[in-house]
Amino acid sequence: MTDHLVRxxxxxxxxxxxxxxxxxxxxxxxxxxDLSYRNMDFAxxxxxxISNYHDKNIFFSxxxxxTTFAALLLATDxxxxxxxxxGFNLQQLDRANQPExxxxxxxxxxxxxxxxxxxxxxxDMAMFVSDKLDLEKTFEEQMGKYFEAEIKAxxxxxxxxxxxxxxxxxKGKTKDRxxxxxxxLDAETKLMxxxxxFFRGDWKSPxxxxxxxxxxxxxxxYNVVNVQMMYKEARFFMGHDVxxxxxxxxxxxxxxxxxLILLPNKDVDHTVxxxxxxAHRFQGWFASMTEIKVEVHLPKFKMEESYELHKLxxxxxxxxxFTNTANLTKLHKDEDLKVSEVxxxxxxxxxxxxxxxxxxxxxxxxxxxxxxxxxxxxxFFFFIYHEDTNALLFMGRLIDPTTN
Numbered sequence: 001m002t003d004h005l006v007r008x009x010x011x012x013x014x015x016x017x018x019x020x021x022x023x024x025x026x027x028x029x030x031x032x033x034d035l036s037y038r039n040m041d042f043a044x045x046x047x048x049x050i051s052n053y054h055d056k057n058i059f060f061s062x063x064x065x066x067t068t069f070a071a072l073l074l075a076t077d078x079x080x081x082x083x084x085x086x087g088f089n090l091q092q093l094d095r096a097n098q099p100e101x102x103x104x105x106x107x108x109x110x111x112x113x114x115x116x117x118x119x120x121x122x123x124d125m126a127m128f129v130s131d132k133l134d135l136e137k138t139f140e141e142q143m144g145k146y147f148e149a150e151i152k153a154x155x156x157x158x159x160x161x162x163x164x165x166x167x168x169x170x171k172g173k174t175k176d177r178x179x180x181x182x183x184x185l186d187a188e189t190k191l192m193x194x195x196x197x198f199f200r201g202d203w204k205s206p207x208x209x210x211x212x213x214x215x216x217x218x219x220x221x222y223n224v225v226n227v228q229m230m231y232k233e234a235r236f237f238m239g240h241d242v243x244x245x246x247x248x249x250x251x252x253x254x255x256x257x258x259x260l261i262l263l264p265n266k267d268v269d270h271t272v273x274x275x276x277x278x279a280h281r282f283q284g285w286f287a288s289m290t291e292i293k294v295e296v297h298l299p300k301f302k303m304e305e306s307y308e309l310h311k312l313x314x315x316x317x318x319x320x321x322f323t324n325t326a327n328l329t330k331l332h333k334d335e336d337l338k339v340s341e342v343x344x345x346x347x348x349x350x351x352x353x354x355x356x357x358x359x360x361x362x363x364x365x366x367x368x369x370x371x372x373x374x375x376x377x378x379x380f381f382f383f384i385y386h387e388d389t390n391a392l393l394f395m396g397r398l399i400d401p402t403t404n
Contacts, residue, residue: 113388
């Protein structure tokens with residue numbers, strides 16, 4: 001069977017300003033679930049910031065982004081540290097007497113997701129460090145302990161060689177799917193922290209390629225495109241969020257991961273739903289869907305999306321990290337350090353055999369009666385998540401399947 005992958009990566013360099021501007025064992029599962037819940041709300045908050053800039057396709061990995069900023073918690077102090085906690089919705093998980101508690105939770109979550117080795121989810125972290133920068137020993141040890149981060153020495157003054165070296169690392173970790181992530185580096189860059197996540201999922205109930213045919217996809221009332229529409233009739237979990245005016249369908253992959261599709265009704269504009277999605281509503285969907293026989297029509301699509309998070313995160317309260325007030329003293333005693341940029345890039349490919357890779361609202365959830373259809377021929381939202389922990393791996397919005 002063909003391998004299908006979802007891949008994403010993101011990175012940020014640190015530069016000198018003078019050159020340019022654990023829970024106890026019995027409560028562990030509940031705490032991991034709480035972390036997943038809060039990461040969902042962060043994901044939706046970030047999604048809203050992105051959607052404010054355009055009405056196009058969106059795709060990113062909340063887990064990848066949150067994991068790397070959890071690592072940054074080990075490097076920051078003061079206001080910068082507090083802004084990350086608040087911006088990533090982690091402040092209620094922070095304990096004054098447990099400074100390593102949140103990184104440890106991310107470590108436990110990753111172990112929980114990949115515990116039996118059957119799930120094809122690979123998450124890696126690496127630090128590319130200037131040979132002129134000496135990291136604090138405690139920070140270096142914590143990065144290895146909680147994130148298994150590789151530390152690689154780089155001569156950033158050799159721009160060409162550094163770019164090739166870092167791009168080759170990203171390309172290898174994402175199985176050649178993400179290439180040329182960076183094109184240039186400032187010679188005064190001191191450190192780059194890179195996180196990659198790679199997911200390969202085969203549908204538990206694959207679509208038959210012989211049933212795929214060309215059908216219309218309605219971008220809006222005025223624009224229609226032709227897509228390769230897959231077809232499958234099988235038993236799936238399905239429901240309807242009455243409050244949102246949207247159908248919900250769960251398409252499971254092998255090994256405990258599923259894609260949840262939120263399809264607005266024909267008379268509902270998808271932009272109206274943007275402000276109503278949250279973690280509480282997610283939980284309502286999970287709990288209230290009913291398994292029934294359903295005809296599914298789903299377009300094949302590929303997406304490759306990139307984001308400059310240093311332009312989005314200040315809108316979420318994470319601002320001092322990118323200014324001359326940044327406090328990165330736990331990474332290096334020199335206070336003249338800041339994060340110059342944060343980039344995130346994600347790729348997804350969905351076809352017949354799988355995915356190439358990421359108030360009392362529950363009252364309005366009702367099951368569908370037989371025999372329903374679920375025809376995804378208009379803009380929709382999708383979420384790829386780990387079922388046991390409800391950890392959100394990837395999130396997206398598809399407006400136009402013909403745009404890669």
